[in-house]
Amino acid sequence: MREQVIHPWPLRLMHWVNAFAIIMMIGSGWQIYDASPLFGFTFPSAITVGGWLAGAIAWHLACMWLLVLNGLAYAAWSLASGHYRKLLPIRPREVWHDFTAALTLKLRHERGVYNAVQRLLYVVVLLAGLVAVVSGLAIWKPVQLWYLCDLCGGYFAARYVHFTAMSVISLFIAVHLILVALVPRTLPPMLTGGRLP
């Protein structure tokens, strides 16, 4: 019988493509935000991408294709391979149980299995990605894609929706990286595939 990998190669490939795309989207997005801030702060230029507004927009509108095509590939692969079933179900009781267990450092990491908190976070960040794309298209094309703009509550609101989606994704990345740092043995399988025991 064939050994089972923890992360099959399409998932690993899409994960790292997504990591690159999302870093570029957030970095250039921060630079674009700085041209007309929604709140009383700007992002330091050292952590933005593109150097100035034109460069940032160029990166943003180039990498959006990578993000969207990769996202569509993930959705197709996930449905075809049945991977999406690993993200379900999400039951509040289980989420609460695993969450408190994690906080008290009692939650065991089982290779190849998503715990309830992981499932919730992955589904939330996927939805945030969807909201980011829809609101981003609404901001890019408020006339031609007016229905997406309406869906976001108009052009003005769409910028806030877009910012909120970015914030959720950024928070996810922070938690994601902290967890990888705390349980570093989860990193190699995302590079090599790993083997299930």
Place this chain on the structure above:
Amino acid sequence: MTKRRDLLMRAMALGLATPLAGCDLEDPDHPDLADKFLHMMSAWNDRVQAALFDPHTLAPTFRPDQITQPPRFNAFYDISQVLVIDPATYKLELGGQIADKTPWTLTQLNALPQQGQITRLVCVEGWRVIGQWAGVPLAYFLRRVGADLTCRYVAFRCADGYYSSIDMASALHPQTILALQFLGQPLTPAFGAPVRLRIPTKLGFKNPKQIMQLAVTNIYPGGYWEDQGYNWFSGS
């Protein structure tokens, strides 16, 4: 464990630093590899936007009480440096693939059919204002002067050195006008007097002010901001 974390941090820093190192379109004369990639993607986005463009989709219109007050001045220079052009001697020059290139005085332009609109101007920076403009529909004007409507571009040159260009399909859109009025009054110099383009299906910088020359052409004319790296089509 520390080593691995270091590696991770270094990989992340590398991922962030690589695009930061000069790939920013800042030197149009010396594009590096990343700049070439960005120009290629921008050209692709021009084509996608042209395909998305529906000549029958109208930009949203607004009520008079939604008009932004006071109006917001915007240019690549300060409001104190705005040129004042004598409306009495002004003439709009025509060039390129146009049958009748006789220049137009302001009086003649004012005698043409006028159309008003209360629309939203979205700046590439992200802010937006709502304003009221009125003027000659560009489609009407182009037909009137015998422009070759099969050409790809309509180009504009302005008194202040600004220039820009739009695709023919957007030029013929029913809401694209050669604006002569703003907020119910003749244009003021700061807001584009004597003639400006008002095109609510494109971003603000595609709405050149103080237009002196209009040309119809198949040769890509570029634009002041476009040549510095901003996306050419920049449709809304």
